[in-house]
Amino acid sequence: MAEILFSSWGGEVVDNRQKDGQDFEPVNTVDLPEYFRQDEAVKALMGWYGIVIRDPETDIVDLSRVYIQEVQNKSCGKCFLCRIGTRVMAETLERICNGQGKSEDLEILKRLADSIRESSKCNIGQSGPLPIIDALEHFADDFAAAVNAKKSVTPGTYHAKLTAPCMDACPIHLDIPNYVECIKEGRFAESLDIIREKLPLPGVVGRVCVRPCEEHCRRMNLDAPISIKFLKRFVADYELGKGKEPEFTITPSEKTGKVAIVGAGPSGATCAFHLRKMGHEVTVYERFNEPGGMSAMGIPDYRLPRPILREEVDRIERMGVTFNYGTTVGKDIKLSQLEAENDAVFIAIGAQMGTTMGVEGEEENYAGYISGVQYLLDINQGRDPYPEGKKVAVIGGGNVAIDCVRCSFRVAKDDVNLIYRRTKNEMPADDVEIHDAEEEKVNFHYLTHPVKILAENGKVVGLRCVKMELGEPDESGRRRPQPIEGSEFVIDCDIVVPAIGQTMDLSLLEGREDVKTTRWKTIVVDEVTKQSDQPKIFSGGDCETGPGALITACAGGRTAAFNIDKLINGQPLDYSEDDYFDKFFSKVKVFDPAEDIGFLGGRERKELKMLDPDTRKFSNAEVEQGFSINDAMAEADRCLRCYRVATVKV
Amino acid sequence: MVTLTIDGKEVTVPQGTTILEAARSVDIRIPTLCYHDRLNPIGSCRMCVVEIEGYTHPMAACTTPVDDGIEVVTSSERLTRIRQDSLKLILVNHPLDCPVCDKGGECLLQDLTFEFGIDQLEYQAAKVERDSQYASPLIRYWPDRCIMCLRCVTACQEIKGIGAISIAGDGYGAQVVTVDADKCQSCGECLQVCPTGALTEDLSRYKGRTWLIERVPTTCTYCGCGCQLELNVQNDRIIAVTTKDGVGINKGSLCVKGRFGYEFVNSDERLTKPLIKRDGKFEEASWDEALDLVAEKFSAIKGEYGPGAIGGLTSARCTNEENYLFQKFMRAAIGTNNVDHCARL
């Protein structure tokens, strides 16, 4: 990395301006990328957390001018000091840069910067003037010279962006601070509009999202993160409860075309929604008789009631998207035919096949041995996959495994075991899910690994396991489990459900070597545009990323839609400034878990009411009961509105 | 219950109370501008910032709930600077047209400017042209006087549940705008809560000065709700209707009729003398003449057809006492139970 000349990022000042290259002190608070895009080297950064300067030619006064102007542009106008104060600052800096600075200007800038920072309502105002204060302190000579010079500076080239920790962490970049603020102010319909700008499935995602946003919520530094997910669910439910049909406006692109989508899962549905909004003619091919993919066939009803999902997809249908259910691409219709008849094809077939564990007995087709995905699929379609069996052993530590054990109760299995080779701490499943499963009295066998499926007369009768202990950390940083010799024992069971992972069924690509796949059977596309080597073929969701999260699948569908639109309109599929900022912020972290916010915290996060564990486990009724209006508004009121601005000089 | 100290004074209040409420409960005054008793705290003016021992950042007293053991300081050099800056910034481009402003004399901005002794403005920004359209023709919006405290927007949303107005634009260009004029009921809730002269009643512009007006408390006569209001009287003419926050069942709310429907009182077209129709034409008559005529006709009808031939309808715009007397008259004087009231329809 090219050396940093000056940094005040995160409050830690490193000043190498008077030093020789080899004596440069390192900057530990930020990893400033060398390039913004291929041909644009990053010369300096001014943002919510300070200043970082790499290029000695950087004009700090001009950078300050551009930066604070951007803060003013992004000020929402809802509090006095930021709304007017940053404008006064911007105009003052503008004047200085035009060679019309006055000596008192610098005092005005300092005083205003302090007042705005100390008292603004949200983080735009609280963080906005911070780097200007740093600049005035550490670059006083430059400012004095600019005021005295009475000649205008040469403006540089900059990129600027508004972001927030939660928003940056959300794969589809929902405007969280904004939709949460609408809830706080009682404007629920507007809140939903903001969500649906990007995501057509708020009721679904508001129930089952893995919520990376909450893991990056700045309120955590004070007490506990905002309940972002359930606030989303609240506005979706509120509209459903009112029986209101949303109005989606279709704004046709200059040129519209025909697009085929394979798979009506979250990724395909989101792609269809955005393409339709841009006026394209969209047909979705789905092998099952209903939409939703894994969110319908995998995620159990007690977490996500099917009518919610169905209604949200039906709305996409009512926008004018054609859904052909019961049609398997590759079997009922060839991919090449879709390609010939359409301007583009989006493949979103998910990761729908269970993987095997490599345990003795797995290949024997014993009655009672069922893959996790198949087990859930059956139960979600109202079938008990193996009514004879009563004692279940599920193997795995992820959300799918937890779904399998909790579903088992719901088809009247009374002895339910979960087998995981590490400890609870390493378990990838959501803590809330683990807790709920504990409440429902699943038997957890941690540090346990299966070695052989035992059977009699072709039927499962038990699972031989071995005890494990944690050894050295592996490349994922988790300690590697090792078997303890002589510790084998048998779990008495008649159903064995491996739920350790899924893989892709790529049979629709048979004979299509031109569409590249990886050795993990994912489809190779450009990570940003979602276009494959075949210009007309795009792919996203689980079949691109491997089994992942719903919101990531939706995000993939959305970006694909915009790039398909570009393709149809004959535009180059270039990365946008936002795409480059995504990369930029993967280095320059938007969320600092160690930040001392300086506010009084201690406001309790509102929790949902839950059905009683002893009775809910035998029914498919939704376990989590949504927020009341008062709780939703009180929860939204906890949000700190952590918007922040960054300006990059290139 | 939570115990804290404010300026060294110990206060015990229920959990969830804001610092501002806690301070008010022991008569410690924290300056406020956007805060309004009937609205959820808005937090736009930042006048109420306080310091809490051990926390680097000042916080708004109106939006911050108390916590056990905190020590709150409500005035310091830093807080005064912030409050002064907040006011100074608001006064950038504020037209100092107090002499012709309907709010002059009871304007919260005037009062605070006076209190904080703002006599010079070192801050400048180019003026922005703003749109003065408003949701209701009965209310005039003066965008240059508007401080964007957002009480109006909040009142329309929270009290009326309507949301006819909102804010649009970014940064200094942001202003209050009409989002849906069709939804506006011209209730004047926004007008009622506006702390400045940015919203004025458009029927009575320039008709009186606030300090010359006599405010006569009375009950609205339009319907049976009985809203409490104040007739603003100058030189024996009603020039506006206002209400007092928190008074009566309406607690400061009125509807379009109560707030704006007062011009009939001084209308030239209003009847002030009884009329009797003679030869197809209405002619002015004395009260004695008119009452004699009516009494005579009623007696005749009653004599010929019996009291059941007569029925009486009264109006919700009469007071309870009037309605009581009316039914008494129908039953005792006329002798019929045929009596009804429009509010029953």
Ligand SMILES: Cc1cc2nc3c(=O)[nH]c(=O)nc-3n(C[C@H](O)[C@H](O)[C@H](O)COP(=O)(O)OP(=O)(O)OC[C@H]3O[C@@H](n4cnc5c(N)ncnc54)[C@H](O)[C@@H]3O)c2cc1C
């Ligand atoms: C049990 C389980 C629980 C989960 N829980 C969560 C959770 O709580 N939170 C979360 O965020 N994520 C969860 N996930 C992951 C999430 O469901 C997936 O990441 C998401 O559904 C992926 O969306 P997708 O559209 O890429 O694929 P899918 O949802 O798999 O949809 C693919 C669709 O394509 C169809 N299809 C496949 N092949 C063809 C073909 N040849 N022709 C026509 N149609 C075809 C399939 O029938 C399916 O409808 C869970 C997954 C499972 C299995």
Ligand code: SF4
């Ligand atoms: S962006 Fe934040 S700080 Fe700025 S005006 Fe809006 S609420 Fe105030």
Ligand code: SF4
């Ligand atoms: S407090 Fe609000 S804005 Fe800040 S990270 Fe959390 S949800 Fe986002």
Ligand code: SF4
């Ligand atoms: S709103 Fe207040 S300060 Fe402004 S002109 Fe009217 S009286 Fe003066």
Ligand code: SF4
């Ligand atoms: S008059 Fe009533 S309805 Fe109209 S904007 Fe004002 S508060 Fe809202």
Ligand code: SF4
């Ligand atoms: S119109 Fe009045 S109440 Fe509304 S924002 Fe402006 S000053 Fe505040």
Ligand code: FES
């Ligand atoms: S009174 Fe608290 S911010 Fe206005």
